[in-house]
Amino acid sequence: MSLREQLRNDLAAAMRSGETLRRDTLRMTLSALALLEKEAKHDASDDETLGVIVKAVKTRRESVEAYTAASRPDLAAAEEAEIAILSGYLPAQLSESDVDALVAEAITATGAASAKEMGKVMGWLGPKTKGRVDGKVLSGKVTAALAARG
Numbered sequence: 001m002s003l004r005e006q007l008r009n010d011l012a013a014a015m016r017s018g019e020t021l022r023r024d025t026l027r028m029t030l031s032a033l034a035l036l037e038k039e040a041k042h043d044a045s046d047d048e049t050l051g052v053i054v055k056a057v058k059t060r061r062e063s064v065e066a067y068t069a070a071s072r073p074d075l076a077a078a079e080e081a082e083i084a085i086l087s088g089y090l091p092a093q094l095s096e097s098d099v100d101a102l103v104a105e106a107i108t109a110t111g112a113a114s115a116k117e118m119g120k121v122m123g124w125l126g127p128k129t130k131g132r133v134d135g136k137v138l139s140g141k142v143t144a145a146l147a148a149r150g
Contacts, residue, residue, distance in 0.1 A: 003049040003089065004033065025082045029056055047130070050090070054131045057086050061134075094132045102128060103141050107149070115146045 001009075007030055014022040033052045037044050044052070060079045067076035094102070106124045110117065121142050129138060 003046045003053075004030075004044060007033075007049070007089065021078075021081055022085055025085045029053060029086065032056060050131050053086055053089050057083055057090070058135070060086070090131045092132065094129065099129070099133050099138065099141055103138075103145050106142070107145055112146060113149060115143060118142055118146060121146070 007026055011023060011026040011030065014026060029052060032055070033044055033049055036048060036052055040048075060083045063079045064076045064083070067073070067079065102125060103121070106112075106121045110120045110124050112118070112121045118139075122139065125138060125142070
């Protein structure tokens with residue numbers, strides 16, 4: 001079963017069981033996916049579907065930060081609940097040691113020697129880490145590793 005089909009099946013189950021938060025979260029995600037498909041003029045692959053989910057989680061994390069800064073814990077909690085729902089569709093997250101090992105491997109594989117070559121390293125890491133590690137964390141580790149090299 002594709003990721004898209006799983007989202008649709010889970011939406012139907014949420015509708016039947018009356019889980020309004022899950023229903024609304026999945027509807028928003030499927031709507032974003034439909035928009036992507038309309039723009040791309042083809043059915044989304046599992047990889048593209050995963051990208052939509054990753055983007056949705058990232059947006060909600062940014063909202064949590066904004067709501068927390070604005071002293072709106074009620075809205076931050078709602079966003080956290082949506083993140084929890086969407087996280088169930090993401091692949092298992094990489095541990096910090098796994099990320100460090102991948103960063104070291106990427107630097108070696110690309111031959112990067114300075115921070116100017118960060119794009120090359122991030123490009124190599126992208127497909128291997130998609131949905132499995134936060135982009136800010138990854139870029140911070142790459143920056144630190146390249147700075148330590150010279």
